Amino acid sequence: MNTLQKLGISSLLICVLVGGLWLSKGMHLATPEQIEEVTVSTDDFGDEVKKSEWIKNPDPLDIGLDLAGPVIGLFGALGVALFWKGRQ
Numbered sequence: 001m002n003t004l005q006k007l008g009i010s011s012l013l014i015c016v017l018v019g020g021l022w023l024s025k026g027m028h029l030a031t032p033e034q035i036e037e038v039t040v041s042t043d044d045f046g047d048e049v050k051k052s053e054w055i056k057n058p059d060p061l062d063i064g065l066d067l068a069g070p071v072i073g074l075f076g077a078l079g080v081a082l083f084w085k086g087r088q
Contacts, residue, residue: 003086004085004086005082005083005086005087007086008079008082008083008084008085009083010079011082012079012083014071015071015072015075015079018063018068018071019072021061025059025061025062028063028065029065030066031064031066031067032062032064033056034055034057035055036052037053038050038051039051
């Protein structure tokens with residue numbers, strides 16, 4: 001196995017890792033900039049009151065397909081091209 005084939009396999013491994021990260025974070029179409037935080041409290045009559053508030057997303061690795069798709073496409077094409085070129 002030569003250097004180009006190793007680089008091609010490394011590029012394909014990056015594709016798998018980015019795709020796995022996208023799958024594990026909820027498969028969002030777009031990168032969520034804000035998330036909804038729901039707080040439940042009880043009022044004076046004993047009823048549950050839900051309050052919804054949008055806050056900044058604290059997780060920087062929460063990526064959407066808008067970022068994961070181009071990275072997977074770029075490194076996938078690069079990996080296949082390098083692996084194919086290394087075979088010749």
